[in-house]
Each structure stands twice: as C-alpha cells, then as structure tokens.
Amino acid sequence: MRFFSDNAARIHPQVMAAIAAADTLDTAYAGDQWSQQLDGRLSALFETEVAVLWVPTGTAANCLALAALCPPHGGIVCHRDAHIQNDEGGAPEFYTHGAKLFLADGDGAKLTPATIRTVLDAIPDDVHRVQPHAISITNATEYGQVYRPHEVAEIGALAKERGLGFHMDGARFANAMVHAGCSPADMTWRAGVDALSFGFVKNGAMSAEALVFFKPELAAVTQYRRKRAGLLLSKGRYLAAQILAMLEDDLWLANGRAANQAATRLAAAAGDRLVHPVEANEVFLRATPDEAAALRAQGFDFYDWAAGEIRLVTAWDTPVGPVDQLADAIRAL
Amino acid sequence: MRFFSDNAARIHPQVMAAIAAADTLDTAYAGDQWSQQLDGRLSALFETEVAVLWVPTGTAANCLALAALCPPHGGIVCHRDAHIQNDEGGAPEFYTHGAKLFLADGDGAKLTPATIRTVLDAIPDDVHRVQPHAISITNATEYGQVYRPHEVAEIGALAKERGLGFHMDGARFANAMVHAGCSPADMTWRAGVDALSFGFVKNGAMSAEALVFFKPELAAVTQYRRKRAGLLLSKGRYLAAQILAMLEDDLWLANGRAANQAATRLAAAAGDRLVHPVEANEVFLRATPDEAAALRAQGFDFYDWAAGEIRLVTAWDTPVGPVDQLADAIRAL
Amino acid sequence: MRFFSDNAARIHPQVMAAIAAADTLDTAYAGDQWSQQLDGRLSALFETEVAVLWVPTGTAANCLALAALCPPHGGIVCHRDAHIQNDEGGAPEFYTHGAKLFLADGDGAKLTPATIRTVLDAIPDDVHRVQPHAISITNATEYGQVYRPHEVAEIGALAKERGLGFHMDGARFANAMVHAGCSPADMTWRAGVDALSFGFVKNGAMSAEALVFFKPELAAVTQYRRKRAGLLLSKGRYLAAQILAMLEDDLWLANGRAANQAATRLAAAAGDRLVHPVEANEVFLRATPDEAAALRAQGFDFYDWAAGEIRLVTAWDTPVGPVDQLADAIRAL
C-alpha cells in the first residue's frame, strides 16, 4: 500500500462524472459555462468578491500568484522548507523573472512574525539589496502543520505594515480547513491574504487548481501571464468542471476530512515517534532504517525523510483497512 | 452549429475511456506506467529513437521546444502569421527568456527556403544584431496548408547549412499527415526536424500534447524546464493515457481524416470563394458581411477573418449533417 | 578620414577636464556631489521636475526606460528600423523580460500616428495576443530625420488615448534639438513623452548618458533595475561629471550644431543623391559601388547602407577641412 504522497491519488468519482458531463462542445479557453461560474462560486464560499483562474498544477498557481505580488527585482519571504523553495524546480524564479526567495525559519515549516521579521530586518533599504515584496506561507505546511486564522492574521498584519503582498500556498488547504474548523474567509482575506493557491489535485481532482485572488485586479493581469506561460488549456471546461465538482456539497472538505482521519489513526499508533503533531494528512515519525525496512517488508511504501525519519501521507481515498494494518505495524515495531 | 475552432471539440470516447482506465494509484509525475510507454510508442511510430514529454497545451509544447533550440540572446525564424507569433501571448519570449521572432513571408503561412533566406541574409553576423538560432514551421499551417516532406526537407537542409535548430508546430499534425500520406519519419526527422509539437487536443484529446525530440538529449534538459514552468502535472498518467489512446490503432489519423473530409465537403461547395486550397481542416472563404450574416442566421457560427473573409474549422466530431447543411447554405449564397 | 559613426568620436576637452576634476574621493555609486546635481540641472533644463539616472550606454538608457513602461507580457511599438529593434542585440527583450517589439512603418524611420494606429488596430484585445503598452520613437531617427514638437505631441496624444507609455530614444537628441530649435520641454514632456534617453556619448562625452524620467516615480523603481543590471558604477561621479560638463553653457547644443553643420555641407554637395533630407548629422546618399570605391580611394571611410547607398556621419569634432574635401569629392563623382 502506497503512503508516498497524496499527489498521485485517484480521481473522486464525482469529479470524473463532472468531467464526463462537460464533454460537450462549448467555448474554448475560459469562455465556457463552467469556467464562467468559478468567480461566483468561490466568491460565495469566501464571502467576498474574488477572481479565480484555474490552472493545471499547484506550482503554476503558486508562481502566478508570486509573480502578481513581486516584481522581478524583488524578493519573497518563505520558509526554508517551503515547496516553492525546494520542490518547484525554480518555477518561482521563472515566473517572477528572477525574484529572490528569502528563507526564514520556524518549527514544522511554519513562519511566525518573529522569524519573518528576523529576515526583513537584516535587509537594508538600498539598491544593492534585493528588497522584500511579498510573504508566502503554506497551509497546511510541508510538515502537516496548520496555521490558525489568528496566526495568519498576525503575519497578514506584518505584511500590511511592511507593504508586502501575502500569498498562501493551499495545496492542502482542505486539510488545513478541516483541522482549523473556521470559515475560509477567516483563514484568508480577513487575515490579510491577497492570493490563495486553492489545491484540489491532492484532494480528489485530476488536473485543476484554483488560483484565488482576493484583489480581483491582480487576476486581470494574471490572465495574460497564464496564457503566456502556456497554461491556458483550450478545453478549460474540463478543469473548471473539476473544481465545481469539488465544491459541490463541500466534497473538498469531506475528502480532506477522510485524509486527515486516516493520518490521525496513524498518529495514534505512532505515539512518541511523532516528529510533528499530526494536524493534517502527513505523519512524520522516527524510525530506524531497520524499522523502515520492516514496514516496507509488510508492503507499505513511503519516503524516507531526514535521517531516522519517514513520512507517511494519506489521501482522500486511502482505504481504512491498510491504514489500520499500518497502524498496527507501527505499534508492533 | 459551431465552426469556430477544433480546439473546443469534444473528447473522443476512446480517450475518455483511457482516462477512466488510468484512474488507479500509480507513481506521480511522469513515473507511471503510461508515461513510461511514450518513448517506446512514439519511437516505433517515428522509426527512430525519440524522447517524449507530455504537456497540457500546444503553446507549452512549442515554447519548450523553442527554448531547447534557441538561447535567450538568439532568434527564431517563423512566418509572420505563425501561432507562436500571434496567438501565444508572448509565450515564446517567456520560455526562451527573450529570444526574438524573425518574421518571414510565404503564401498560406508557409515558409520557403527563399523567404527564410531573405530574413537570414538581412542579419549581419555581429553582436549588435540578434542572431538566428532556429526555424519554426507549422504543419498544417494556420491557413490549413500542408508542407510536403520534400518541402520540409528543403527547409531542414537550410537549417543544417546555417547551423539552426528546426521545430515543427504540429498542432494539426494529424490533419497534415492525412493529406500528405507519407510516413511520420519522412515528415519530420528525415527532413531535418529536431523537435515536433505533436498535437492531440484539437484532434480528440482533452489536455495532452506530445513534445517529441528527435535528439533525445534535448529532452533531458527540457525535463527540468517543464517542471520549472509548472507544467509537470502530478497525475501525469492521465495525460500519457490520452496520448496512448490517440495512437492506438491510429485513432489520431482516423480523427484527422474525419476532420479533413468535412472540410473538403465545405470546400467543394465554396468553389471560387476559397482563399486557400483546402488541405487540412480549415476553410477560408470570401464572404461579404451580408453573406456571413446570412450563414449565421441559419445557425452556423464561425470567425470573421480578414476583411471579406470567414474561417470555418471542422473537427474530428463535426457531424456530417450540419456540414452538408452548411455546404448547401454556402452554395446558396 | 572616418565618417563611419559619431559613436567613436573623441571626448570634448571640457568633458575630459570635468573627469579630471572629479578625481577626488567622494561617496560611491550615485551618492556623490556630481550625481546629486543631475536632477536639479535637468529639471531646470526641462522646466519641470525630472528624475535622472546616469548610465554608461544608450542601450542601457533605452532598455531601462522600456522596462519601466512595459511589463514582461506587453509590447512596444517602434519603427522597424529602430535602434532598439536592430542594433541592441536583444537588450529590450532582456531588460523587459521578453516584451515584444511591434514594428511599424514610416519614411525616414519616423513613425506617425497613422502608422502606429495600423499596428495597434491589428491587435485584438484578448489574452492570446501580446498587448501594446508603450511607444518608442527615436529623435533624430536612424536616418537623421527630426520629429518636430507637434509631431511628437500627436504621437503623445495617441499614447495617452490608448493608455500607452511613451519613450524617446535621444541618442542624437542634441542634433534633433539644434534642428528643431524649440525648447527641450516642448520636444518631450509637453508632447507627452514619459522617458527620454538623453544621449551624450555620440556628442562629446566618454561614457555617460542621462535617462530622464518626466514621471519621477518611474525613476524610483528604475534605480533598483539599474543596479540589478550591473550598471551602477561605483565611481559614478565620473559619469555625472561628464553630463554636467555637457550641459554647462549648452556645450551639448554647440556640439550638436557643429555636427549638423558638417552634415549640411555634405548634403549641399550631394544634391539629388540624397536619400533623405539632412536634418541632423547623418547623410545618406546614392552611390554606385564604383563611386563608393572612388571616395574610399581618396581616404574617406564610411559604411555601405542599403544597395546603392552609403551613409556618412559627422560628429562634434569632424574637422572642416576633410568635410569640405569630401564634399568636393562627392561633387566630382
């Protein structure tokens, strides 16, 4: 059983059905009836007017957002373990035309106003230094930690104070929201977020993420950038339909809840082995190479992480049986 | 009935079935069993070793190819009506980091060695001038014209003589191949082509194009560029499966043939109105605004083109009935 | 005697003296007393508040200006014979991160509102097309033609109407101003110009051009871009001092006048051979290869231009004697 990542999970049947239902001739690009619904549907969800662009990957969503918030000669504060720094092959630099990522610290890949300030305060305001223009956080983080709305708001306040844009990488936004239990509005724009990469692919979609701008004027220019990046699929209706299906009856939350619950079962078995508290769908636990090998010998696949650590990721479709078997195997180590 | 473009057509049922069949957990990105088959399948089709990357759009395919063939400080010769010049929102400049497109002439958007030479010979070899590094042609062209293998080979010989890379935008490669009736090898690498954007989206796929490198080493570096551009979908298996389905039993040729035949029926009705001979699935014909309005009043939708011209595009799924009705309506003008 | 170009002329003695006078320890970069005077001196000259950055080349001035006026995904209308299109090695694309140059026509490399409109009107307002964001003209043009203030103002009005930035490449601004005989203000910001590359190198300086922003906020961001481009010389005082010396007692105009007068003497000799009226310091004339050879045999050096044409360029320091000898030689052809 695979616990490598949620990014290879299957497509939820309702999403697949929505794709099939969109299989009719309509206007190309984003002119179809599905794409045209996105702004309205997500404005309702976020309780404010938003402008939304579908894109096929989370990297694309993140980097279009960063390019909207930071000029080529600027910089972006992010955690040193952030996906945009380590796992996107330099896409932030490509999309921003060479902006610099300033790396900040924080437990569990979470930034705090203090760790951000440490970075900002070390940058004198002169032309020799790349100046910060934005902050990017990931929620849930790369280590499965969830920012609460007040934590986001504190960073948002700092961003506003310093005149910086504020982006949230929500590749696992559903998992974060399930844990936080607040409204999407409280987690984002009410806390100062300007742009959200609202992830669906890890959560049951096939190939659609929503880039949500809480300042709609940022979407206007990003439309051009999306096209320029080769991201404007001609049959965009199949992407929009996925997103609409994920929003229908809060499927996104139901899927996130399923993934989180599976991770929680593993966490319960892991006890003292846990490296981070389990707040979303990722479980990091200490395991010797022998222990890791023992788990693999029982048919469980996963990534080694730092030395003496392994990472287990659950998804919306991770079946209960194997989860419980893995939990038992962990207890038996 | 819509004759706007083939880029909004439906998905062929066999492609949809292939997507559904790929809906099982597998390795992410391009590590899955479907993606892993692409090199082999396309090497067989092209009778030589090729390296293939799936991408979600033709623009992405074209521009990754151009970036592989031209440095940031170089230039690319293309037709002044080429898609890369007019319809990709500056994506070639984005992907190449600012290479310049040199615009050449030619009837029906076809380049010839002579028109390319005119451009090349006007560029002195000094550091003040952007130097040409590549040639890009479109087959079938933006006006539905088809390069024959010997025409491609003449351009390929010129490219070799001048040390230039050679790219073919094959967004409508199927339509071209149906018309030319030659082998894919003769149309491409045997004629000197280094990279082909092998289009499927206009021809029955949902969101997958194949970027085919006849020099596999170009694919190695392009793997990094694809990721960096946010184009490496985590569930790449759904893209690879589409391509494999299109190749199965030459579905791509069957679909291209259907589209071409529909266009041919319209052409037969158009007679002297034709602006270009109809060789693929696009029909350009002279029509006054009143005539265009008359067609629209009968329920036919299409784009106005140059003054006094309209464009009709057929696709794999354009039903015979409406085609014949439109043909009759054209005759009746 | 060399009539190749004014860009290799000597340094005016007053400029050389100013360089020597600046040879004292002062603050680095642009913090020195000379650099600090530029805004004031040029604000006085232009009768409005301007913000000025010195740079070492005209290409740098032009391209920093373009980058300030056009985003990476935008385009700039210029003449198809413009220096930025043909002679800057792709620097506009580098500095703008890939903006596209839209090429317009016009006699003598002069744009007109009509030729600009032809370009603009051919670009539909959709995301598939690079959208125009700026216009760039050259005064005097590459063919030595001078825009009069009202001609600039007509283009400025068009720029304003379409929401476009407006740049003037003034590599030979002095030569243009001598011919036009108007105020610098009338030729620039009063006519709608946002940024001027005010050239001195061709006119007696060694290595300093002034990039003049009539919207000072554009200079603020360009300060960062200048540094980022490696153009912020640490000993900037030697550049600022050159500019100040050129402005002192209108040396720039005196030098421009000298060059123009030399060209006028050649023009008088050329008669019907003239390809363009001579308004600045460039003389284009018809000459057969034999005639060109005959001139060269007498010791005159110059560039062949289009077939059957040669170009003669005079500079501030072109001595009268050789000019008259060349004039005689032309008459004698």
Next chain:
Amino acid sequence: MRFFSDNAARIHPQVMAAIAAADTLDTAYAGDQWSQQLDGRLSALFETEVAVLWVPTGTAANCLALAALCPPHGGIVCHRDAHIQNDEGGAPEFYTHGAKLFLADGDGAKLTPATIRTVLDAIPDDVHRVQPHAISITNATEYGQVYRPHEVAEIGALAKERGLGFHMDGARFANAMVHAGCSPADMTWRAGVDALSFGFVKNGAMSAEALVFFKPELAAVTQYRRKRAGLLLSKGRYLAAQILAMLEDDLWLANGRAANQAATRLAAAAGDRLVHPVEANEVFLRATPDEAAALRAQGFDFYDWAAGEIRLVTAWDTPVGPVDQLADAIRAL
C-alpha cells in the same frame, strides 16, 4: 578621512594618462587597438590562452560569468555572505534568467570543499530540485580572507568531479595575489577556475573590469550577452586603456600592495580586536558604539558592520599619515 570602501577611491595617474592617450578616433565598441590587445596581454599574464571582455562594473563581470556557467534552470553555490548574494541587487538572477544561489557556510566568507559538499549533497538529483551547475568564490573574500592556490584547487577538483563550472569573483584579486604571492595561473586556471572577474576599479581604475575566460569558447557567447545587457560601450577604448595601464609594469600589484600594507598597519594596532586575520585590505574589528563614535569624532569615517563590529577599508591611495593616525586612535581606545 574615509575608510568606507575602496570602491570610491581616486583614479591612478597612470590610468588617467592612459585615458587621455586613448582620446583619438578609433573603431567603436571593442574593435579599437586597445581592446584588441587585451587577449594577448592577459594571456601572457596568465600563461595560457584566455579570452577577455572589458565591462564597466564588477557586478557585470560576475553575472556575465555566472550566466556563461549556469543555465536559467540551474543553481550556483556561493557563500551566504557573498557579494553576488547580498550586494548586487539580484543581478545574478537577472543575468542568468533566474538561476538560484545555494548558500554555503565557511569562516571569513571562505567556502571549503566540505561546506560546498554539504550543500550539494542535500540536493537530490531530480527535476523538482534546482540542480547545481556552478560554484562561485570570492578572492579576496568579503571579509578580506585570501584563498591560497591549493585551497582553490581543492574546490576546483570538486567542481570538476561534480561537473560544475567554477567562477572566481576577483573584485580584490590584486589584494589576494599580493598576499598569496603565487602566479596568477596557479591561483586560477591551474586550480580549475573557468572564469575570473579581474577587478581594477577598487584598485585604481575608473570604470573597467576584465572578465577573463580560461575557456575562450565561453567568451564567444558572452560577447552577445554583453551587448544584450547594454554593457558594450561604444567608446570601449577608454576601458581597455585603463586595464592595459593597470597591467603595465604590474601597477595592479603595486596598488594592491599599497592597500594591503595600509590595512596591515591598522591590523597591527587592532590586536585582539580583530575579527578576522587581515590578509588583504579590509580590517574588521570589534568596537563598541562608543568606541566607534570616538573614532568618528576624530574624523575617521567607516561602516558599522555586525553588532559591535566596524569595517575599515584601505585603498591604493590611502595616505600613510591618516592611516597611522587611525592606528594610533585605535590603540588609544
């Protein structure tokens, strides 16, 4: 007396004389007799065939070198206190089109094979991670430390082992060479260096640095990049003449020696206050804010560095008297 930096020092009289001597009409750009001598003169100095480009700033030299060694999608290992990381306003990212700088540790801003390996070994070889393509070191470092030839060679061997390019920022190469006392060849290409930014501006020149390629083919492509960056001054002879003057009779070494000796006198006075051993022309010493104020009250100007540290920089022209006065003042603290 100013001890801020060597980058604002005066021009050496022999350099000024060389500028004046170059004030004659010659070919533009790099076609003049001075520019044409650079390859030969520096090949002799380095005892191997090199190809040399003059540029007006050290930032330009560094970043053209990096762009020659690293593709846009790659990365460069440098010290976290390197000039290219902190003091060039993002120029490396601009010139490389978005390459990433990987920050390594080391005392006194010196990298070691071990600290470089720590960085390299943390980067898995997959498309999701930016891959390292080059190493850049600074000699003398930002803290005035000098790499010895064997230290450079160890890094060069690592670069070769990993297939990485190797750049040396020699903004203070003269100061390093004076200290090391070895041949320029031993310090550079024999130790594996591919490209050297050979600095002259901090050492008595006005506006000329030499970018030296030990692989001449890298210079060929960089010629285009230099032009494209707006760095190809039309009157390049004045830059080349500066470099030639600095090389004449080893003026560069004499100047470097003068600066180093002044620093050594300050170091002798500083005793236990020294933060780093003084090997070049920079003196970092511990001083409380009160002590710093006391020095300033005596007329000495300098930068505060880290908390409780000040930086004193000497130059070729720092007069002995003030140096000794400052030394006395330090002793008297």
